[in-house]
Amino acid sequence: MPAAPDPHLRLQELLGHAPQAPDGAPRLLAAWFDTPLGEMICVTGEDRLHLLEFVERKVLATEMRRLSRAMRGRIGIGRTALTDRTEAGLAAYFAGTRAEFDLPLAPLGTGFQQKVWAELVRVPAGLRLSYGELAQRIGRPSAVRAVARANGANPIAVVIPCHRILGADGALTGYGGGLWRKRALLDHEDAHFGAPAGQSAP
Numbered sequence: 001m002p003a004a005p006d007p008h009l010r011l012q013e014l015l016g017h018a019p020q021a022p023d024g025a026p027r028l029l030a031a032w033f034d035t036p037l038g039e040m041i042c043v044t045g046e047d048r049l050h051l052l053e054f055v056e057r058k059v060l061a062t063e064m065r066r067l068s069r070a071m072r073g074r075i076g077i078g079r080t081a082l083t084d085r086t087e088a089g090l091a092a093y094f095a096g097t098r099a100e101f102d103l104p105l106a107p108l109g110t111g112f113q114q115k116v117w118a119e120l121v122r123v124p125a126g127l128r129l130s131y132g133e134l135a136q137r138i139g140r141p142s143a144v145r146a147v148a149r150a151n152g153a154n155p156i157a158v159v160i161p162c163h164r165i166l167g168a169d170g171a172l173t174g175y176g177g178g179l180w181r182k183r184a185l186l187d188h189e190d191a192h193f194g195a196p197a198g199q200s201a202p
Helices: 007-015 060-070 081-095 111-120 131-137 144-152 179-192
Strands: 028-035 038-044 049-054 075-077
Touching (some): 038 060, 111 144
Parallel strands (some): 028 075
């Protein structure tokens, strides 16, 4: 049986530097845990969730290094109470007992991206929107491509449900964790949560 990967080496590879800068204790802590759709990395502070991604996401290292720069390198290995809350919330979601999350979020992004992500959180399980409909919801109906890019740049998977956004024809489009995961998430929500009252899922 192969040995489990050293978390410090894993984090160093993602950050491009040794975890935790020498000028003080880490401001954020990174932890890994398993889900039914694969391993995820969770980065939290004492009171905010900053990143939650499937470990195969191609831009994960870019996201981690951007976050590291914002935190002046002060990211270490470990868990906070919010890490435990996030893992428990995902467990309930995948068990089909809880559709939404109640977690304080702090994704790193531009003002426009933040606006898109805030609207994504308002899209309930079982409902699917097109990128055009999402653009209309934020009052930028002509910014469909920019909305699609912001959707794809979401650094907090599942909790900020970018998987609920489809192409104009209802087709699956790109998903950082892989299209198979997007389909699995949508199928899971259809099976356990259905469409919100008064609304129908395409």
